[in-house]
Amino acid sequence: MLIFSLQGWSYLRPQGFNQLKNYLDLLNDPHFYATMLNNVLIIVSVVPVVAVISLAFAQAIFSRIPGYKIYTFLFFIPVILPDVVVARVLTEILNKVGPLNAVLNAIGLNFLAKDWLGAPGLSLFSIIVSLIWKNIGFALILFLARLTTIDIGIYEAAEIDGATSTQKYFSITLPLLSATIKIYIVLQVIGLMAFLFNYIHVMTAGGPGYSSTVLEYFIYLNIFRLQEIGRGSAAGIILMLVTTVFIYYFVFRTTRAEREAGR
Amino acid sequence: MARVRKTTVGSVFMQVPFVFYSLTIVAMCFILIVTPFRSGDDLARGLLVRPTAFGLGNFRDAFASGLGDGVRNSLTLSILTCLFTIVFGGIAGYAASFMRFRFRRGLASFMNACIYVSTMLIALPLFLQYRDLHLVNSIIGALLIFLGLRLPFSVYLFKSYFDEFSIELIEAAKMDGVSDMRIFWRIVFPLSKGVVITVLLFNFSAVWTDYLIGLLFLQQDRLMTIMPKIMYIFGSGPMVTHATSLGQGFAGLFVATVPIVVIYFFTKKYYVEGLTLGSLK
Numbered sequence: 001m002l003i004f005s006l007q008g009w010s011y012l013r014p015q016g017f018n019q020l021k022n023y024l025d026l027l028n029d030p031h032f033y034a035t036m037l038n039n040v041l042i043i044v045s046v047v048p049v050v051a052v053i054s055l056a057f058a059q060a061i062f063s064r065i066p067g068y069k070i071y072t073f074l075f076f077i078p079v080i081l082p083d084v085v086v087a088r089v090l091t092e093i094l095n096k097v098g099p100l101n102a103v104l105n106a107i108g109l110n111f112l113a114k115d116w117l118g119a120p121g122l123s124l125f126s127i128i129v130s131l132i133w134k135n136i137g138f139a140l141i142l143f144l145a146r147l148t149t150i151d152i153g154i155y156e157a158a159e160i161d162g163a164t165s166t167q168k169y170f171s172i173t174l175p176l177l178s179a180t181i182k183i184y185i186v187l188q189v190i191g192l193m194a195f196l197f198n199y200i201h202v203m204t205a206g207g208p209g210y211s212s213t214v215l216e217y218f219i220y221l222n223i224f225r226l227q228e229i230g231r232g233s234a235a236g237i238i239l240m241l242v243t244t245v246f247i248y249y250f251v252f253r254t255t256r257a258e259r260e261a262g263r
Numbered sequence: 264m265a266r267v268r269k270t271t272v273g274s275v276f277m278q279v280p281f282v283f284y285s286l287t288i289v290a291m292c293f294i295l296i297v298t299p300f301r302s303g304d305d306l307a308r309g310l311l312v313r314p315t316a317f318g319l320g321n322f323r324d325a326f327a328s329g330l331g332d333g334v335r336n337s338l339t340l341s342i343l344t345c346l347f348t349i350v351f352g353g354i355a356g357y358a359a360s361f362m363r364f365r366f367r368r369g370l371a372s373f374m375n376a377c378i379y380v381s382t383m384l385i386a387l388p389l390f391l392q393y394r395d396l397h398l399v400n401s402i403i404g405a406l407l408i409f410l411g412l413r414l415p416f417s418v419y420l421f422k423s424y425f426d427e428f429s430i431e432l433i434e435a436a437k438m439d440g441v442s443d444m445r446i447f448w449r450i451v452f453p454l455s456k457g458v459v460i461t462v463l464l465f466n467f468s469a470v471w472t473d474y475l476i477g478l479l480f481l482q483q484d485r486l487m488t489i490m491p492k493i494m495y496i497f498g499s500g501p502m503v504t505h506a507t508s509l510g511q512g513f514a515g516l517f518v519a520t521v522p523i524v525v526i527y528f529f530t531k532k533y534y535v536e537g538l539t540l541g542s543l544k
Contacts, residue, residue: 053280060277067281074285077292080527080534082472084490085516088497089295092310092509099294099310133287138538145539187379194381198474202494216383223387224479236384243381251375254419255368 022230031210032235035218038124042214043192046131047185053132054139055177059169061140062147072144079137087202090130091117094203123204123212130199131192139184146180147173183253190246193239215239299514306509321510322518325496330515332485333492337477339402340488341470344409345463348417352462353455355414356421357447361433371422377415382475390479400483408476413466420465423540424458425451461537464530468523489519 026032057075061068078086093100094116101113116126150173158168197216200206206213206221213221215235222232294310302316358364359371389408390399398404428451436446477488487495493515498508527534 057281057284060281065274065277065281067278071281071285074288076531077288077524079538080468080523081291081295082468082490082519082523084472084474084494085295085520086291088493088512088516089291093291093294097309102309102311136284141535141538145535190379194379194383197383201474201478216381219383220386229387233387236387239381240384243379247376247379250379251372254375255372 018230022234025231026234026238029231031213032218034210035213035215038212039193039214041124042128042131042196043189045128046135046192047188049132050135050139050188051181051184054136054143055181057136057140058143058147059173061144075137075140077137078134079141081134083134083198084202086130086134087199090126091203094126117204118208120208120211123208127199127203127212130203135188135191139188142180142184143177146177150176183250186246186249190243190250193246194243215242295513295516295520299510299517301510303510321514325511325514325518328496328511329484329487330489330492330496330511330518333487333489333515334518336402336481336486337471337489340406340409341467343406344413344470345466347406347410348413348466349459349462351410352414352417352421353452353459354447355418356425357443357451359418359422360425360428361430361446361451362443371418374415374418378419382412386475386479393480399480400486402481402486405476405480405488408480409470409473412476413469417462417466420458420462420537420540421455424455428454457533457536460530461533464526464533465537467526471519471523489515493519 057071061072065071092098095101096115096118100116104110104113114122117123154172155168158172163171194216196214197220200212200214200217201220204212206217216239219232219235219239222228222235226232297314298306298310299321300317300319301314302318302320305312305314305316355374359367359374393399393404396404398407432450433446436450437443441449472490473488474490474494477491481487481491493512496508496515497512
């Protein structure tokens, strides 16, 4: 891929090296910046929102709010549904003449009925909301799993010392969850950077224009649609560099855990 | 935590986000389950119009459009991938966990790093090689890609599971002169039911729900896997919606989702184990 990114291309055949021309092309391509910005927007909106919602859900389910069994059952469903299925059904729901707008019109919120996936400013927003919807369950599984391993004795000790439930949450639960939150952020960012193609391709095809293109889709577009192999490969190298940071953290953690376990 | 809670205004208020999120999930499932059984005339008037007729017509049409090919290809690929990843992943996991050789840690870390490398990055180099090797549009070619994509995670799962084993048992067997292959098949593998199910579950659903590899490497009509096939049935372009293809497409989505959901209900415990693995250490 690195070599490809340094070559000129014609009809899927390399035509010799051209130094850094592909990278300069990329830096002069306004679509590339729009794409990177979309990526950043997706990450900074999906990750914190999902984390906060899932933490709240996890805590409530853990303390057995009424109906928690039904909720755990239901909330895992989006996690197991295949990406393409979720994306395709949402495409129908968010359609200009689809059910969401029909409902909004019926309850008198006509001004909220929009062309969710077809309007330049809205398509990215719709994708972000879809991703939040899909990923809550995943974070919830991680947080719940960690919560169930916390020693109840700590809470009992805190109660004897007169701690309020807010104090208990922020002084005990959150610090104990911090490692899990970190690994969630890493996995989620990798997912949002490197495994987003299905949603984009099915829901908006990056459009309208480049308004919902992300880096991964930009690579696909350049290589397999526009035949701009050099530019696509250069973008690929950039995606690789960005994700490597997060992958390194994941590998580093795993190796450290193994060493501590004496393996 | 406290098991009994007083009912207060606060606890009723807390239900609001739960109920809201639940409703969106129920709505999604409702559309996914009911739509394929509705007639084309109804769908032409919108997804929410009160249905006048139910039937299996959409399924019949979808299979006439080649959904069966998609199911067959995806099923073949999923099952073969599962089979090979269990055997090779298990052996590699055993080696990474119990055998002592140079670069063992390095190799294991490298494998772990491979889990999260974007499929898009390897698509172009693979595509060019496959073109030259005439492996595009070949099930064997696609199988090799899926094996490459799924093995790192399989090895990781196996290794994490084997790391919990008592190493003394294995070393004792080695002292008695039992070969590594024998230890693996006679001692370790029979004790690995849990991790085998987890690996099967993740690899089956990953291959079954794959979209990108199928889209790029199996483009011929008869060779398409299920997800690209469904999108093909829906019609080109995400904005194009015809009532007839809509019903057929939803029939496809239904067929694609059912196996995943059924498998999940029988193996939920293993699914959660696989997901949370590594996040708790």
